[in-house]
Amino acid sequence: MSAPKQERSRATRQRLLDATVACLADHGWSGATTTLIAERAGVSRGAQLHHYPTRAALVMDAVEHLAHRRAAELRAEAATLTATDPDERLDRVLALLAAAFTGPLYVAALELWVAARTDTDLRDALLPLEQRLGRDMHRLAVDLLGVDESRPGVREAVQASLDLLRGLGVANLLTDDSERRARLLATWRQQFAALLTAAVRSD
Template structure:
């Protein structure tokens, strides 16, 4: 699939070269797709990157779902879900998404296009997390704790951008797992 190859190449380019280094020419070359075919599917960097962000979110969700099947029931479940989320948010796919969000902050056209995508991706990740945790959001504080978990992950992703933050993160998440388990089971 030409489109899938272009989107994978765009994501890989964002991971390796960042926003500035990602051009439609570079992506077409990496994908082994002709400039003509690339321009046919994604005429601008903005359309290409937008599609790549959605593709990226789908890849992240698929990664999480793939592991979900092997989750234990009971007390260890919260621990495993947190570890899975932390792996995703400190991995290359989150760094690629961050490249696009930061670029969109000062690019009005990209920003307008990205806001609804970000909202949809955020909602889906929230729903997936609730489902994996087996949390009941009708109980007081549960919804906010799931949201805080995902915002904490975003922050841990930023803290891991430039250097390996694993030791600090592990100690911090040990406490977080305990807190979240208390809130969910309360």
């Protein structure tokens, strides 16, 4: 395949992946048909089938691809925090992670989780992907926070933060929950900082 053709193929896949997440977030699993996705991506149905013969393959690739892209964006944003003090870094990183659990990608993922509850094939395909992405998100949080997981309680504190943010993201689905989320995050931030301080002192 020539370089220009490879580039066009890559661009087509990119449009399909972006359109898939957007359709999942806007229309849910049942409404995100391959016809609608192809239309939103601006590609022909034949081109969509050429790259992704099944909807499940397209959706899984879209979620994984955009999760990795969002992780790269988070790392880039966090790279600007290297010169800030630890307290400010903690605040900023928690805010970045909170945003990751309220954006379109998270909404799209929730649509898949709900659909997978009663769709065995989807669940079997989704579970390994979600387990891998969950591990990746945990490692990302550890890196962004600059914490040492070998210290007692740190791993659990990081995971508790991620679980809290996931739950707050769900609460934000039906109504704007930003004020309550901000209050809860402020409270958790104090507890998290205390846990990290205790872990350092335990050495």
